[in-house]
Amino acid sequence: MKRTLSGIASAAIVLGAISPMAFGATSTSGLTPAGQLPIVVNGQVLSNPYEMVGIDSGNKTGFFPIYYFSQALAKIGIQATWNGVTHTWALTDSNVNAANVQVAGGIGTGNTTVTVNGTVVKKFNTQVARDPAAGPKGPITTYLPIYYINNILKALNINGSFSGQAGLNIQTQTAVNTSTEALSPIQVSGQTVGTGADNAPAVAAVGNAITFSTTVTDANGNPVPNQVVQFLVSTTDNLTVTDASGNTLNYAKLSAPIVIGNKTYDDYYQVTTNSQGVATMKVTSSASTTTEPLYVIAQLPIQSNGQYIRSSAVTAQWGLPGTLVLAPLWGNQTNPDNLTFSSSQDPTKGLIAMVATMLPGNGQNASSVAGQAVKFYVSAANVAGIGAPTVNITDSQGNVLSGGVVQVGANGQFGPQTIYTTTTNSQGQAIMYLNANVPTQNGTPLTGAVAxxxxxxxxxxxxxxxxxxxxxxxxxxxPAKIANVSPANVLNSPSLTDQNRENPTSGSNLTITGTAEDAAGQPGAERAVGHCGRADWQRTNWRRRYGQLCGERAEVQVQRLVV
Incomplete structure (x- = not known):
């Protein structure tokens, strides 16, 4: 039961001219509007229907209109028809074997029947109400409990999801290789000082908003309106976020953290571009003191050649007027900023800019805090007790400054402080670069070293x-690579098509093995194996169960989701 590009392209799209009236019944229910949520297919917003709130099986829950859900299915080649007399929602897809479709919870009971290619797959209770988008005299349409939306998507092997924050989002593989859209660098405004760069973080007073904007353009440089943009963020603590119109945005959790460089993103806010192709997010911090850094990167929820389209990252922070704001500020020793050592092969991998911003007092501007002398105090510890890591104060290229060697304390204890004195620039920001080098033995980096x-x-x-x-x-x-992968059919081609697929029995376990090797092809034990292939498993409803290294072979077991 695999959805292919040819199947999606050849299936009929039949619902464009059907009115919501056709989905209604003769009476209305107690449903009340809860707010509008977007329906997004391959990054394009189709509509923004209202979610309704009502009672289902004695519980208060959300309801979503079948009419608009059917429009989204039509866009990916699934024919959906509604019979208001029999209360049957009939789905037709030539790529699906209805005998293999199993919706979570079984067929169940209810006043509405869902069929796939004529086979009954689910029953549940629907309710009817007037569509709020059409006004008080608008048509009556039918709503299904939102609980069943994700179940139906999974049962049909559709790469999509529904949430009360982001709405309905469906992505087919049609969008993977064809997107030619681009994101501009994020423009940061509203801050008191700084540009948003790592060595010039955008800093504002607590309670003031910082605005992040990016423009989506097509292959010809023309703006793309109505395009969904996801602003990935490193934190949501004490933040109030709105769009350009002042509407409050709720964050959604990423399915797994995204690590880009030394920055980790856990959540995202979703915004739609305006007629000029601009997506805007305004962020205000209500913290009572200096905040941890906010890292922001914009992403389109579609891929180009297997890679998500993303902007560069920007950094923001909030503090109290008239105080010195240290960035990045990771004030908990048990939850530090986690970096990777520099090495002879990559001498600036662990380089980080520490910036002390003299935030102007109320009524002052940046020029009033320029040219101020600032002292940085640095102490270091060999946390793991492995080798002799070095920590140094450097220039922006990683060259150690005179007097910049920091004495590293042993046994996890911080050594004596090293002091570095500099002055604030025209923005009131003083910069110190810090770098740490991995300890080696006979030229080989020592695994497990921590400073x-x-x-x-x-x-x-x-x-x-x-x-x-x-x-x-x-x-x-x-490891540089994983070789001798078995079974070989689990490996996708570079174009990420469906040509190479392993097809085990539904509900069974599949073990994937491979040898972790270095760049020279030599196997090595105790090498960490990351989330290789996780995205491909998601697209085909595979779930990672566990991953471990068995001697010199990386072994991962996954189980086919029963759909």
């Missing part, structure tokens, strides 16, 4: 930063 630095800043004329920031560098050897 930590504690950083604070202070104005020479008085005024300390709000707390210390903790940075931690580590090194984990990674």
């Amino acid at each position: 930590m630095a504690q950083v604070s800043a202070q104005l020479v004329n008085g005024g300390s930063s709000q707390g210390n920031s903790y940075l931690q560098w580590s090194f984990q050897d990674q």
